[in-house]
Amino acid sequence: MGLRRHVELGLIGAAFACSGFAALVYQLVWQRLLFGAIGVDVESVTVVVSVFMLGLGIGAWLGGWLADRHPRRIVALFAGFELGIAACGLVSVPVLLGLADTLALLPRIGAGAACFALLLLPTVLMGATLPMLVAHAAENRAMIGQATGWLYFINTLGAALGAWCMAFVLPYWLDLAQIVHLAAALNLAASFGALLAVGRR
Template identity: 45%
Template structure:
């Protein structure tokens, strides 16, 4: 009975912490997207071609990341939350250097007088790394949730809800709250710190999960 209560409390803790972290992760992702798009539009121009390229690369990277994240989740089933944390920390690191990378990218395109094709290639190379990392987070966390919920539908539905809700709020926060008050560098830094916080909460959840497994032999 005591073990059962501990298991319920442990599951509740993991559910709340990880759902909240994924909400914030979605919020940060949209902050990045809006911020990076604004910078890229200044580099490659604002037309239907540039908009299509940027949105397409974003979705492509997330799709590839989802596939890779699923593979990683299967290869290392006992470290899914840890790998989720690593992905979030990696996104934060990329976010911190992203503005400087975009400055170099803009200077290179200006010096080479690159055409639309090379502008598209440059946008792809810049966006593919962080978007793949973002895409990896959902399958990693879904498979981790499924360890104790025993329902892929419940796990995917809950996480997708919180992540999408965070993304929607992030999309609204950027133009109405952040851009009017902060410069773009500060907005990106804000998102990076959000990813750091998400990574730290994931580490806390991972340690709690391991502690429950080791101390009480719980199947989490």
């Protein structure tokens, strides 16, 4: 593997680490917003965890489907999905805050279904990113396992750092809206980094 390919994959990895950091930040911010809307209990935690699992699963299928049909445009699609995640993240705080009083008045199952519907799109976009980058990073079928493991590690490392920062750093310096702006900036950085990587070709 040449130097150019190493640099390209390094940029792709950095982009995916930023994406993982942002995803965990969104998850924890949304969880805190739901605590204020429908209460601090197992139901609100279940809503966020369930929508993340479903969204990531649907997104993984979608990302694989797109990778098979648009292999030459897959990094551009990844960049577009990252922009979509940033847009969803930016509107999520005012939307959830604006609906907090309404959600509090709904029956618990109705409030949970509404939150589920609001958060499904961004989680689908998040789930699609891994198979997209695997399709790009794997030069052939024999390297799919290696590419998957490496990208999953990088993404998980970014997510772990995001979780740590949400526990010990960010809430002490920023409010929830500012934290989401930071996460959206990381999505923008991931989008730009991925395009820069393939732009080197």
